[in-house]
Amino acid sequence: ADLFIQHNKARHDKHMQPTKDAGSDINFVELKTRSNQYGYLLKVAANCNRETAVLYRDNESAIPLIDSLDRNGINFRIKSVDMAFFTNRVVTDVTNIMKFALDPYNTELFMRIYFKCQTFLKKAQAERMCRISEQQEIPVLDAAEFVDSINGMVKGKCRALATHLRGMLKENPSKAIFRIETPLGYGEYLERNNIDDNKLFILRMLSFNESSIGSFLNRLNYLQNMLKAMKPDYSSNFILSTIHSSKGLEYDRVFLMDVCDGVFPGNMIRSGSSSTPQERKEFEEERRLFYVGMTRAKNDLSIFTFKSEDSCFVKEMRTPVRKKSSTAETVKPQAVAKPLKSLRDKPFDGMMNSPVTVSDFDLIIGERVIQNVNGSGTVSDVIYDDDGNIKKFSVIYDSGEEKQYHFPAAFAGGMRLESGEEVPIQQKKRPSASLKPSVIHEKKPEKKKRPAGKDTYASWADKYPNHVVIKKEGAFWTTRGESAEVLSRVLGYKLGGKPGNYVTGSPAIEPIVHGLSSHEINYIVIEGGEIVDQEDFE
Known part of the structure; x- marks a missing residue:
């Protein structure tokens, strides 16, 4: 169980320890199909001489088993x-x-089902058919022949539906359900409307x-x-329960x-990033x-597996978990406390101290x-990198966004925990590109000609007039001084430039680029003291 739950990355790094010695291994009961589990459990129930619980996610899973137990008189x-x-x-x-199918004259039932069986009838046409059926006392589907606005193709669909319904009266209900799902198109209706077909x-x-179908109903x-x-x-040892209802109990x-x-x-x-935070949460x-x-x-503990079905949960139980790397032991306390403030006060010396997540x-x-x-x-939602460290996270605001x-x-950009707990940031020193101060402070090199039609950095500033925009290529623009202060907190280095002016070619560009690289960010847009847009490296 502990091995399985470790696959959940959105939880504290903790392990469950049993209170007694290990007993028998988990028994994986491999069956051919999902339907075979009911017969297996029926035999277990018939000879049940000790406390046995059958657990399931949804109540409906137990209904076929309940039906079999009742038919066989098993308590x-x-x-x-x-x-x-x-x-x-x-x-x-x-x-x-x-x-x-049993009552083809029933106009009320017809109005509930006609659009779910690929008749392609319009509502007004279906209503007209119902009126004709009642007036002439004929089956509703036969009334399609007397509606002028219904074309030949749709009339053919109505005739086919009537034929299928008559066929259902002569066959067992399992075949009737197949007719409803496939030839009548109800399965496609469920798929189009994203409705679960497990029922x-x-x-x-x-x-x-x-x-x-009469006895089935x-x-x-x-x-x-x-x-x-x-x-x-x-008095019965054979217990049926949802997993929710079994919380806090043991069998x-x-x-x-x-x-x-x-x-x-x-x-x-x-797979991958295509799943939404809500999907991953569920x-x-x-x-x-x-x-x-x-x-x-x-x-x-016995778990049913089926040759005809896959199970990601069973697969995970048999797959070892890659453990998170722990570097917390090597981090000195003083290196964690308020690293950004101390870094901003230091002059640039050719080295970039980039914030890194504390692993604990x-x-x-x-x-x-x-x-x-x-x-x-x-x-x-919380997304981790391959080493088990937090990479990204999602927030649902009270506004719903x-x-x-x-x-x-x-x-680092101003977000904080409501609890007041400090979010630690480890500062790890890494060398930047070899830069000589004389080169950094040299006058700007002559600008290269840009290809026609290509956006310039100035156009970014025009697009975001109240933002600071940072590009990984090594230039940034700002039109608001307070935005630069936020970027300083993110990068751990105080930016140059005058508030209100476009700034490019600053000595701060190199540490900015390295800072963005350490966060795997392509560009940052800041407005009103907060990061409002950012993009990963490709």
Whole structure:
């Protein structure tokens, strides 16, 4: 469990230590498909002579198992019952389509489903069909033939839908669900609207024991009413529970269900920087939930894996974690205390002291920060480099706006923790390019001609009239003196130049360039005493 949770970088560097000696190894139960876990657990429940808990992320995962246990007369205890599955929009859509197949004259059902089954009907046309159906007492889909505004292609779609619905009456409900998802286009409707299709899987599992869509609909109603009226059977050793409901509890033996990508975790993050801070935050929350599930077992933990499904969580459990490098032991306390102030007071000597993150400091997701321009906000994401040091972080401000910053540049630029805790910055001396003072203070070299149409640094100053703009090529412009003061705090060196004037070719350019390099920044834009824009090196 400790090995697994170490993959979460957005947490304190801490380790979980067991309070008793190691017992049995984790048992990975490899099955062919996800549907096979229900039969496996049914056998476990039938011969359960010790405390056994089946844990899952969402209540719906247990519904097919509950159905099997009830059909076989096996007692079980369920810790919490959530009826949301039966009223979910996907379940409602599927059952409405089945009900319309049984009652093709039902105009109310038709108006709920026609746009989800690739009929390409306009609302006005669907309403006209309903009126004709009621007037002539004919099936709603047949009424399409009498609406002049419906073209031949759409009428063909209506005929095909009617044919599929009639076919559903003659087949078992599992085939009917396949018809709804694929030929009728409901699966595409879910995909277009970014709706999770896991409910279809649960419905298919429930449909295998029924012979018609009528009996299937009756079974859904029965399960809903049974769960609503169910009371805990404390005499049963076989316990069903969500992981959330099991927090703070322990069981002799634990099975974790549905551990596969797209179910648990529900949403996979995209690789690299393409995932948003919110997506990464949600993914890490699922990792923490999985950790809770793992640590509910006193003696035996079994996790289902499936040949037909991938699981990033199972993969991580088998992958060693690259440990953060720790340089805190080599940092002297006096080197950490207020490094920027002492650096600004020193004259430039050809060496650049660049701020580097102290490795033992960790910025925690959920921590509150204050920034002079945007106000108060909450840290929503923290990004680490390969050595485990903080590289960037994101803040969601109370206004709802989310911004990403470099660390520790943002704190050197005026941001602070709401708690008042000081953010340490280690100063590490590094040589700059070999520069002779005589060369630095020489008169400016003759300017080279620029290619036609290429932006000049002056155009940057025009674009940002109230900013200071720094480019890595070695020049900066400022139109506000206080902005230069902020840059001094970021770089650890006091800038030259007169407030209110464009400044270029300053002796401070070299340390600026090295300072930007140490922060992996391409350019910085400062306004009102705060960094408002910055870009990484390519």
